[in-house]
Amino acid sequence: MISENLHHKSFLNIGVLGLQGAVEEHIKKIQELGYHGTIIKKPDQLDQIDGLILPGGESTTLRKLMDSYGFFQPLLEFSANKKPIFGTCAGMVLLAKKLEGSEEAYLKLMDIRVKRNAFGRQRESFEVTLPIQGFTSDFPAVFIRAPYIESVGNQVEVLSTYKGHIVAAKQEQILVTAFHPELTEDPRFFQLFIQMIKK
């Protein structure tokens, strides 16, 4: 009985880093798909979850908060244990191995070089439909002061580009999007992340 229940989908517990940014929107998406979503405010909560979403927000603020709450080392361990991480927008900036310009990268968990606020002032926020590798139809992508990926290492699978710039990618158990899948009705990026967790 117990082992059967453990396979029930609601037993997957997906965390959303809850220090700043689009936290509730992600929790809502996880719940809509029938899974348990937990707002993560302390590093010891990482032990309870099967995967973690690093939401959009302001990456400079986020990294300061992550440092002061002691998240840096525990997140490296979380990733070393092959627990999946999904970074959207600022979350993607935090996962990058390199940042364009003088700013030092933060977690350096994914072999991507990221340019922040990359689409310029005129295009602070916009929505486009994009073909995504593995999806059978285009995805509505909402960009807000979005970064893009300038280059990737050979472990990285490019999932989507917009105007020649990489805006979604995957490396082993890490998924990133420059856009905000939590702001559209389309659940496919969350479904993809959940598949990565179940693997």
Ligand SMILES: NC(=O)CC[C@H](N)C(=O)O
């Ligand atoms: N919507 C977002 O997450 C914006 C990201 C922000 N421009 C940054 O670099 O931190």
